Amino acid sequence: MKKQRYTFSKKTLLKYLLLIMSLLLVAVLLAQFCQRKIAKPKTDHTEEIKRLTNVADVYFDTDKKDSAIYTFNKIKALCDPKTNPIDYVYAVTCIAELHQKNCDYIASEASATEALPYLKDIKNPRYSWIVYNILGINYTHSYDNKNAIVCFKKAIKLKTSVWRKSLAINNLVVVYMEQRKYKEAAILLNILASQKNISSYDAANNNDHAYIVDNLGYCYYKLGNTEKALECYYEGLKIRLQPQNDDGLSTSYKHLSIFFQKANPILAKEYAKKAYDHASKINNIMERISSLSLLIKSTDGNELKKYSLKYIQLVDSINHTNKKVKNQFSNIKYNFNKDRAENLQLKALKTESHLQLERQKNRIIISYVIIAFVLMLILFLYFYLTSKGKKEKNDAIFSSEIRISKKLHDELANDVYQTIAFAETKDLEKDENKEQLLNNLDNIYFRTRNISKENSNICTDKNYPQAVKEMILGHKASEINILINGFDTIRWNEIDKNKKIILYRVLQELFVNMKKHSEATLASISFIIKNKNLHVTYIDNGVGIKNNTLILKNGLQNVESRIKTINGTIIFGNNSQKGFKISFTFPL
Missing domain, CATH: 1.20.5 (Single alpha-helices involved in coiled-coils or other helix-helix interfaces)
Known part of the structure; x- marks a missing residue:
């Protein structure tokens, strides 16, 4: 054909x-x-942002935290961070710093984090330094020392002023002190103490130096070097006792009180009292509380009772104040969000009527384009898959025709020719010649029937197991015995139709190959399911693989290719004693 x-x-x-x-x-x-x-047409809010920033800065400098947060939130809403990153980052960092002053470190971290994506758009590294410094302080107060160190080290690496680097190093030192890494902290503090006039303001230089030597003294104290510790404490105290340099004076007194607690309790009490008095003078509640804790340790009797009551009152007061501040901030945040929502709603109503018609037109156009594209794609796939299917079908038919033709030529043509020659040359009147002719014709008939069966449709319904058994046992003869193991344990109705056909053809090829080439007298086939895979093993006692070399020809090559089409694996080999063995597996 x-x-x-x-x-x-x-x-x-x-x-x-x-x-x-x-x-x-x-x-x-x-x-x-x-x-x-x-x-959407963009509106220029530059002037309004500038005006609100000036107002917010005044609130910030006068410690009106609630008003400052409210105003900076307005600035944040007006800013487009992509086109105006500086004003946006400035607003969110100020909000973060105000939250930090309110001891709301979670809100402060959230605000500072909003600035991170836009730092790369700002050339001035000062803004990056501010963000990392705020985050580092938040992590320090939240006892997340690992992240605090990361942030402070990032701040130190930035190309900023010496003063900013010094401040970041100081903050890193505080973390080391929290971790009780006093040796590492002392090394950094000694470097800072050797630097002079790192700020353009004398007061700032003095305050910074006092802060450095006081912390250095505390590190020496913890490291057991009491002589150097006391020397540093007194140096820091001397600076802080000068006019305009009293920032941190309470801390100096507290460190000295701790230093003398065991060696001189009376002097320790005196320094603790001075720390409390100075904290009361500047109205620093946290310093007053920490000073009172030292006074409680250094007193007894009525004094102990008096300071204990003051301590309890202050702690209750600060808890009440914090709750009040948080409630006030919640109200401000709610009012701001409400105002912003109302403004956005009004803007949306104004623009929606103008944009609705254009959007509708655009949707229709885009819909037509998408529909046209989908239709063309469907047509293309239809023609392509139809053509591909026809080609594959014809290729399969052609392959089958070649295979059948070869089988007819190899297995029947010679037998037919020999039978014709026998009939022409022999005397058919003789009984033995007549018997031989009939045997030859029977052989040709059986071979023709086998070829027909090999290429006929395969039953894949409930009768499939019976069809497979009949096919296998059809190769059984008086000199060939065939054993089947585990066949009836398989649920054949649960196996895919295509896989049943492949399995049938593979078994057919194996037994045809056995009958033609192996010279076997015994063959066995076993079936077992493991891990949702069907394992089939065929063994015979025929000639096996010669010289450990397998030449894939005809049937065996077909077996391998068929198994691969169902994602299976196949292994050829000799039987352990004598003969041929093949095992293959495929997923169910």
Whole structure:
């Protein structure tokens, strides 16, 4: 039979591809056009941002935290961080710092984190330094020392002023002191103590130096070097006792009180009292509480009772104040969000009527483009898959025809020719010649029937197990015994139809190969399911693989290719004693 060929014209395929590309290009151009048309007109808020920033700065400097947060939130809402990152980052960092002053470190971290994506757009490293410093302080107060160290080290690496680097190093030192890494802290503090005039303001230089030497003294104290510790404490105290340099004076007194607690309790009490008096003078509640804790340790009797009551009152007062501040801030945040929502709603109502018609038109156009594209894609896939299916079908028919033709030629042509020659040359009147002729004709008949069976349709319904058994046992003869193990334990109705057909053909090829080539007298086939895979093992006692070399020809090559089509694996080999062995596995 002449092979029919169905081909999908390359020219037609090219036309479809060009059409699809054109549609895609039109869709992209339309999408860009629509995006430009419906783009919201931008309003310049520069002047309003500048005005509000001045107002917010005044609130910030006068410690009106609630008003400052409210105003900076307004600035944040007006800023576009992509086009105006500086004003946006300034607003969120100020909000973060105000939350930090209110001891709301979680809210402070959240605000500072909002600035991180836009730091890369700002050339001045000062803003990055501010953000990392705020985050580091928040992590320090939240006892997340690991992240605090990361942030402070990032701040130190930035190309900022010496004063900013010094401040970041100081903050890093505080973390080391919290971790009781006093040796590392002392090394950094000694470096800072050797630097002079790192700020342009004398008062700032004095305060910074006092802070450094006082912390250095505390590190020496913890490291057991009491002589150097006391020397540093007194140096820091001397600076802080000067006018305009009293920032941190309470801390100096507290450190000295701790230093003398065991050696001189009376002097320790005196320094603790001075620390409390100075904290009361500057109205620093946290310093008063920490000073009172030292006085409680240094007193007894009525004094102990008096200071204990003051301590309890202050702790209760600060808890009440914190709750009040948080409630006030919640109200401010709610009012701001409410105002912003109302403003956005009004803007949306004004613009919606103008944009609705344009959006509708654009949607219709885009919908048409998408529909056209989908239809063309469906048509293309239909023609392509139809052509491919016809080609594969014809290839399969052609392969079957070649295989059947070869089988007829190899297995029957010679026998028919020999039978004809026998009939022409022998005297058929003799009984033995007549018997031989009949045997030859029977042999030709059985071979023809086998070829017919090999290429007939395979039953895959409930009768499939019976069909497989009949096929296997059909190769049994008086000199060949066949054993089947585990066949009835398999649930054949749960196996895919295509896999049943492949298995049938593979077994057929194996037993045909056994009968023709192996010279076996005993063959066995076993079936077992493991891990949702069907394992089949075939063994015979025939000639096996010669010289450990397997040549894949005809049937065996078909076996391998068929198993691979169902994602299976196959292993060829000799039987352990004598003969041939093959095992294959495929997923169910």
